[in-house]
Amino acid sequence: MxxxxxxxxxxxxxxxxxxxxxxxxxxxxGCGSSNGGSAAKADDKGIITVNTVExxxxxxxxxxxxxxxxxxxxxxxxxxxxxxxxxxxxxxxxxxxxxxxxxxxxxxxxxxxxxxxxxxxxxxxxxxxxxxxxxxxxxxxxxxxxxxxxxxxxxxxxxxxxxxxxxxxxxxxxxxxxxxxxxxxxxxxxxxxxxxxxxxxxxxxxxxxxxxxxxxxxxxxTSGPYTLKDKGWKHKESIELVKNENYSGPRQAKNGGLTFKIYLKSDAAYADVQSGQLDVLDDLPAAAFSTFKSDFPESNANQPVAIFQSFTIPDRIKHFGMDEEGRLRRQAIAYAIDRETICKTIFQDTRVPAKDFTSPSMPNYEKVMKQTKGGEVLKFDKAKAKELWAKADAISKYDDTFTIGYNSDSSHKDWVDAVANQLKNNLGIKAEGEAFPDFKGLRDAITKQTIKGAFRSGWQADYPGMSNFLEPLYSKNGNSNDGKYNNEQFNKLMIDIAKLPVGDEQDMKFAEAQSILFTDLPAIPLWNSNVVGVWNKDNVSNVAFNWKSEPVYYEITKNAK
Incomplete structure (x- = not known):
């Protein structure tokens, strides 16, 4: 390293x-994607249209x-x-x-x-x-x-x-x-x-x-390169930003503003970028993974970024507490998922099967992984999965339906259905996705703890450090600890890690912390994402995506007409 x-x-x-x-x-x-026609004359007052959810x-x-x-x-x-x-x-x-x-x-x-x-x-x-x-x-x-x-x-x-x-x-x-x-x-x-x-x-x-x-x-x-247009947030429609003329920092906007168009379906956004109604898209529908390169031969990106995908199983869910039965069931589920097949067939190799709870893009990743124990649960093994599930059933019989909550205004349905089908086929249980109409509805159910089953989760790094993938999601007081996981040994390790300088001792503590997570499995790791994006090269130039997957909005230029 x-x-x-x-x-x-x-x-x-x-x-x-x-x-x-x-x-x-x-x-x-080469993580900055093709410039999408940077020779085009730029309109520095032009508004860039991009996608988001409410x-x-x-x-x-x-x-x-x-x-x-x-x-x-x-x-x-x-x-x-x-x-x-x-x-x-x-x-x-x-x-x-x-x-x-x-x-x-x-x-x-x-x-x-x-x-x-x-x-x-x-x-x-x-x-x-x-x-x-x-x-x-x-x-x-x-x-x-x-x-x-x-x-x-x-x-x-x-x-x-x-x-x-x-x-x-x-x-x-x-x-x-x-x-x-x-x-x-x-x-x-x-x-x-x-x-x-x-x-x-x-x-x-x-x-x-x-x-x-x-x-x-x-x-x-505001203090950033943009400010909100007065009453520019039109809920469930768009969020309109204009250039902050008083911003003097290094992220100077090379356009006149951004309009975040709020989509309920990613296929609608994909159709809009094809027709020129949307300039840049970084949330492609699953159906487009096999065609986006041919659909946008000179204006696409597929690059590794600091994103981890999982689904969380709160320990308040019956049969999934942090006891012997619950741990056996979590391990069984982890073994029952064929991540490689899903990454190839659904995501067309725009995802890589997860090996841990962080991202390969983090500093000292390989050193930490060599010291981490328990990661074998992420390798598909149907026989092992059935064996562990049977041991859990011997403690208390499971007759419920295992659900995975997700928001249907983004491209999650296909993989959730695939995982649910694998759990049905490999464990012999009832499993299905639970669709929420939009991201806000899913998040509200999660934060209010009204959701009845597992739910899609994961992390886009806030800053490039391994702690950021662990402390917010799994520490007792972590701001994104949606499963309310609480392991005293893990909590102490996060405190100890913060005190240590970068180096071998800190790496060892990271490995210890991840080994605890592999024992408890508060979330089931799935894959690390690439950012997959497309843009309309007739409309915009200088499109690139940053280390954590988002378009570098302030660098995008509107082509003069």
Whole structure:
């Protein structure tokens, strides 16, 4: 494995000035796709039309932990750092510097020329107030656990419907002057600076705190390369963004704005990009996997990215608790799935069978995998699956229907049906998909814990680090721990990992943590995704996809007519 700049910086435990922090271990040579006709004259006022699904919640950085709203927030808001599209390297965006001599106390100096879209300066208070708001469970923030490492954090209730406690502000945040603030953590955290490009750490303007609900529905004062057109969120139809003329950072928009068209069916989006009604699409219907290259011979992409797909089985589901019966059933299901066949027949080799709970694009991936135990459960073995299921039935007979919830406004039906059929054929049980009309409906059922069975899950990396695939999804207080998994040994390992510098000891802890997950299987790993995208080359040029699968929206240019 190559040694990243972040590794060298952390090992010497010196000052951290984020010009470049980490490079994905997967060689992404050529990951930027064909330029789609970059010789065409560009219309810098042109609006780029792209796809999304209806966000689950308001457009507040700490209210989102799903990709429908996340991609919009990334365009609207800036972080202290951003991630270079091709490699995932962390570079300064709103920060002049982020420094620490002990990985506990961090000093942030802001760029003094940075402004919100209304022209007001971005100051230390905009971060301190935003982070205190986001960390407070009274505000029902989905991303609050990203502040857990900061001194003074108080966790919210773990049971659905429980009332959140009154909490003090984060004592670890201290204003030094208008453009400098200090962050004190609960413990040394080697990758803290790397995390700061995630949208949860974005600053908020003063106007947001006058009425946060109204702001989330209409965030027209933003810090990123775009801002929302006034009343530009037309629910279940579109989200219209315009270029932020006051943005002075490195992600300068080369177009006049973005219109996120909200689709209920990916085949409708595919038809629109073919006809020119949509410029760029990164969610193809399964039926198009065998034809997209011929349909778009000069304007397609198929490249590995930091995405992990699974389905989660909450331990509150009868017969699937974290006991002997439940573990036997989870292992049986893992063995019963022929991932390779699904990847070939449904996804046409645009997916790779998962070997663990993270992504091959993470630093030191191979070293961690060599030390991880239990991964054999991801190898298809019908006989082993039936044997384990029979052992579980000897404890308590299973007569229910195993369901996998998914949203039908995206391309998930085919693989869910395929997995359900394999479970029926290989385990001799009743299994089927449970379709929700849209992503928001599925997410609401998951977060309210009203869903009755398993549900599709997975992760698109927030920042390029292995911890990001593990801590949010499986730690007790993880903001995306939708299955409410709680293993004390795993929780402790995540705390220990955060204290360690990049290197052999940290890799060993990652392996230990994944070995625990392979024993408990709170989620069933399926595959790692490629981003598969197409675009209408008559409409747009300079189309590329970033390290975590999304179009690099600010680089896309509209062809002048």
């Amino acid at each position: 190559q040694t990243t700049l972040l590794e060298a910086i952390v090992k010497r435990r010196g000052a951290l000035a984020l010009a470049s922090a980490v490079t994905l271990s997967l060689a992404l040579a 966000p689950q919640n308001a457009l507040i950085p700490t209210s989102t932990n799903e990709t429908g709203g996340g991609r919009v927030l990334d365009a609207l808001f800036s972080g202290l750092v951003y991630y270079e599209p091709k490699t995932g390297e962390a570079k300064n965006e709103l920060a002049e510097s982020v420094e620490s001599s002990d990985q506990v106390v961090w000093t942030v100096k802001l760029k003094k020329d940075a402004k919100f879209s209304d022209g007001s300066p971005i100051k230390a208070d905009n971060y301190i107030k935003a982070w205190n708001y986001g960390a407070n469970p009274k505000n029902a923030q989905l991303a609050s656990s990203f502040f857990e490492v900061i001194k003074g954090f108080t966790a919210g209730p773990t049971k659905a419907g429980a009332q959140a406690p009154d909490v003090p502000e984060l004592s670890g945040l201290k204003k030094i002057d208008d453009y400098t603030f200090q962050i004190t953590l609960n413990q040394p955290t080697s990758d803290f600076a790397l995390r700061l490009g995630y949208s949860a750490y974005a600053p908020l303007p003063d106007v947001a705190f006058k009425d946060m609900k109204a702001f989330g529905d209409n965030p027209t004062v």
